[in-house]
Amino acid sequence: MNNPQLDTDGQLRHLLSIEGLPKKILNQILDTAESFVGVAEREVKKVPLLRGKTVCNLFFENSTRTRTTFEIAAKRLSADVISLNVSTSSQSKGETILDTVDNLIAMHADMFVVRHAQSGAAHLIAKHVPPHIHVINAGDGRHSHPTQGLLDVFTIRKYKPELHNLRVAIVGDVLHSRVARSEIHALTTLGVPEVRVIAPKTLLPAQVEKLGVHVYHDMDEGLKDVDVIMMLRLQNERMNGAMLPSSEEYFKTYGLTPERLALAKPDAIVMHPGPMNRGVEIDSTVADGKQSVILPQVTYGIAIRMAVMAILGGGTGVAL
């Protein structure tokens, strides 16, 4: 099967989704990120790997945090970075995505970081670009957000290194969440034995069990004895119909409160990909509590994005 993410030697060429990536590649990215964590703690927070390269952030959909962390990551690798908020640019004048990309290639861009509301946008660009150009999916529709999934497993690995012993619960709006899909693929590929999803039926995709997860509709039951709680944001902007009575009602049934957190293991960690809706999916006491690793997730996100760009940007992939 032709996997556009890998070259003929099985090395990473584009990062489009976690689905379809072998465990070896995921571990390579996580291990490399480990080396980049320390770079941020030095006097000079930069390494020269992408010196002279141009990374182009193509954001067809807004995302301040993801764009900022990609921008910081590229700059810490010494790349030149251009961030285009395309929704306010040529696209509104009628230019197609591929025309926008071709124009940037003509300006000698070496790597594209793409965020788009339509699933498959990064894939489309990856199929279109010449071989020396690399594409990273920074979130496409409901499909995939691979660097988020990677930074989440990286964070878990930091606090709970024994992945093969973990029970992980993903809570909330799985239906609209590309993050959840990427997390599930990353966790199962890396051998986490029990991944639970906790959500009302209306916020779960059909046949979600086929992804290898255990489904819970009752949060108290689902949180019992878990090591990791990964909260998802209630995606109001993606809701097309009345899937929920109200956000207050949602908080009552699926909000993470200190009482509910107590049902998990005492040393369980709490994660959230941001931006958080305090009082909707997570209580402030929990978000700011000592079990929360929400801010470390942001910090590790930079190391993960540096690792992905460093692996893509050099040579033909990985040397011996």
Next chain:
Amino acid sequence: MTDANHTLDPSQLPDAEALLLILAGKLKPLLKANTALVGIHSGGVWLMQRLLVLLADQIKLHQIEHGTLDVSFYRDDYAQRGLKAENRPSQIAFDVENKHIILIDDVFYTGRTTRAAMNELFDYGRPASISLIALINRGGRELPIAPQIVAAELSLAASQHLQLTQLADGSLALELTPQHNSARP
């Protein structure tokens, strides 16, 4: 100038453990206050770990700190060969500023690893000085960089690749293999 490089028979390889003792003896007078040891992954780190034990008295006396460098992010062949699949975090927990740094590498060859290590060190601060010690200088440098101290000098053909290995019991050995497709920096 060294003689024209020639192919060395593996049986002519010196014993790494014997060289380690020679290196320790030569390093000893260099250890003084405000000095720090930095091993370059992987062989340099193994050597450093052994030297820390062999020279424990001097290291304690002068309060000598130590750290490790993985120069993967500074190598000059990244554009051609990409990132090595295995890289480890560099760990320099002490303040580099105004320190006398002694870099430790296993085999000195082209000088490119040393260049990368120096560039990385300067991203931690401005050292007072940097010296280089290596177990073996195998000949073939390509940059105006040379080790201050080596335990042995060899003259190897470019087709031969010399590296230090760590055996299961922790002891060190030298290994001679045919060169990979391109020169190792």
